[in-house]
Amino acid sequence: MGYTGGYGSSASSHGRGSSRIRTFGTLALLIGNLVALALGIAYLLVDAAGGWWNLYGLLLLLTLLGNLHLTMGRGVHKAWEYGYLALHALGLTAVPVLNTLSSTAVRDYDSRSVASAVILLALFALGAWVSLLRLQDGTEEREDGRNVRGYSAYSSQRKRSGGSRLGKVVKVLLTLWFLFNLALGLYFSAILLGGTDAGLMETVLPEYALFFGLMFLGAAALLVKMYGHKRGFFVSLFRGVARVCGLLILVICALPLASAPKIVNEAQEAYRQAFGQDPMNVQGYGLMSTAFSLPDYFYGARTGDYRVETDIVYYEGQESTGDAGLKLAFDAYMPPENSTDLPGKGSVLIRIHGGGWTIGDKGAQNYAQMNKYFASRGYVVFDVQYGLSNTKKFVESAVVPPEVVGSYGIDDMVRHIGLFTVYLEQHAAEYGANPASVFISGGSAGGQLAASAGLAPTNADYANMLAPGVTVKGIIPYYPANGLAGEVGIDGGALGDPAVLVNADSPPALIYQGEQDSIVGVETAQAFARAYADAGNAKAALIQMPFGTHGSDMYFASYYNEPFTYMMERFMKQYQ
Structure with a gap:
């Protein structure tokens, strides 16, 4: 069989040169797989995050691509090669799903999926094996007396x-x-x-x-x-x-x-202009050491130690308040015992779920790894329910707890958050929480509610919306759906657009927004940031995410969420 790749005795010098290049490339891929396997095990076992691990992440990605290039070729051992390609296709479909399930599981204390780690390590082990076989036996055209039959011979027999x-x-x-x-x-x-x-x-x-x-x-x-x-x-x-x-x-x-470097650089500049500090210069125990970790993207991000109590009822509605039948609860995520050296120092993070004011819930539906992460950094995190509107659901098939649904508008929902702060003020000591240092965050509808609740106390008309012993030090809305409640048939009331509440005394704001969000357009977040500037308050930073859409922070270890979390924890440390 004539083969221009240069394995036969009649091959040209050009063919022999090509053969040597392929051999060298396959050898390099074998080494790359073995190194990726060894470093992957080390990465999973050693909690020593740092920017240099991104070099390993780059090796990981290049090795996966190299394995695809090798196995799609016509090697002799096609069963192993098809096996690798099947594992690649099925495994890399399962990995993000498994990572997300571990991330959002309230009581998954590591937040990493063991199955995902096994799949990735198996890809490198199998890639190394296929590379070794290719070095030994070459492609199907290399029939040099080893009694190894290639694809062409196999296909010819099948055809006959x-x-x-x-x-x-x-x-x-x-x-x-x-x-x-x-x-x-x-x-x-x-x-x-x-x-x-x-x-x-x-x-x-x-x-x-x-x-x-x-x-x-x-x-x-x-x-x-x-x-x-x-x-x-x-x-x-x-x-x-x-x-x-x-x-x-x-x-x-x-x-x-x-776009990750662009995200980090622009976020750094926006942060510096708003808050007068370079976040990259803020380092220390308990803080992320790098704004994005590529290995985390594949293996998932480790959470750290925390404690959690779930389904604690803080309010049962009364007929006199228009809340008859309403029952609201929260989950409390707390730092580990004896953790006074962590940056949070008992400051409070209240997180409000989204869902178009009609669906959604605390826990897994509110990106629980954010709760787990900040609790492991010394914050006391409260994942809070509020009354949902009984109008048409944002997603009709979504299941919501019936005890939180009623004829509620935006003012009612903010009032419910205020009722939680009354509970917080009364029970703060039970959770080791400091009600004088509170941050409020949420996404979409939750972002709008977080902003309205956080801004209300500095506005004379709503000064009593939150408990008097609670001091809001900052708000962190993600793609806040400001002023949009009326578009889905919900009464926006006086608090539907938090931009009208902004004044010179408003707490600082760190805002997340995807540039390609078609549900809550980027202009909404931009208008909110401008409201700060128009009020003579410079303390608002808008972080815009290239290619980012609504909910693009869903994956904790992504190139969107990690850089923003890096800025967020420094924001909270600065203003706690």
Whole structure:
């Protein structure tokens, strides 16, 4: 068999040179897999985060890409190569799901998925094995007397015997499935580039985009592999198109990751202008040492020690207040015992869930790892329910606790948060909480409520909205849905747009906003930040996320949430 790769005795010097390059590349990939495996184990066992670990993250990513390039080729040991590609496709579909489940589980004290770690380490172990086999036996064209039969020989035998009808059907179905994956990948790419409306899909796309890119590239690799032994112009064109589509999808899906330095730099500048301090200069025990960790993105971010008590009732409504049948509860996340050296020092973080004022709940639905993380840093975190409106649900299929639903408008919901602060003032000592140092945060509808509740005490008309012993030191709204309640049929009342409450005495604000948010447009957050400037209050920093959409902070270890959390903990330390 003539092979231009240069394995045969008649190969040209150019072919021998190409062969040596491939051999060197495969050897480098073998070493890369072994190093990625060893460092991955070390990363999981040693709690020593630092910016230099991002070099390992880069190695991890390049190794995964190298393994795809190797295994989609026509090696001799096709069972192992198909096995790797299947593990890549299925594993990198499961990893973000498993990481998110661990992250949002209230009582998962590590917040990392063991199964995800096993999948990633298995990819490197299997990648190393395939690389070693390729070094030993080469490609299918290398038939040098080792009695190893390649794909072409295998295919010829199948062709002579007529092949398997079931096998052909399976191949057609798999081809259609992988083509569907590529089409889906192109659709996701169009969403990321702002070329099409994603609907609710936008809440999960940009923060997981790198995983999606790797998954869809894996589908392209499987297509190339399946048709790698066939010859002809159209088959070659098909393989080429599959490769190009897979690479294009990966490049576009990697754009949010590539924007991480821009996010950090612009967030740093916005923070410095608003609060007069460079957050990068604030380091110390209990603070994130780097604004983003690429290995965390794959393995998940470790939380740290914390304690939690759930479903503590703080208010049962009365007929006289219009809250008959209402029953509101909270979860309390507390630092570990004897943790006075942590940066939080008992300051309070009240977190308000989103959901269009009609759905949502505390716990897993409110990105619980944020609660766990800040508790492990010395803050006392309260994840609080409030009364939801009984108008049409933001997502009709969503299940909500019936005891929190009623005929409530925005003013009622802010009043409920105020009632929680009364409970907090009375019971602060039981949780080791300092009610004189309180931060309020939430996302979307929760961001609007957090901002309104936090700003109310400095406004003469609402000075008694919160308990008198509670002092709000800062507000941290994520894509706040200011002034939008009326659009979904909810009474906005006097507190529907917190921008009108801003004055010179308002507490400082750190605001998160995705630039491609189609549910709460970026102009809403920009107007809120301008309200601070118009009131002569410079203490508002708006952090805008390139390619970011509504809910793009969902994945705790993402290139969106980690940089913002890095700024957020420094903001809270500065103003506590």
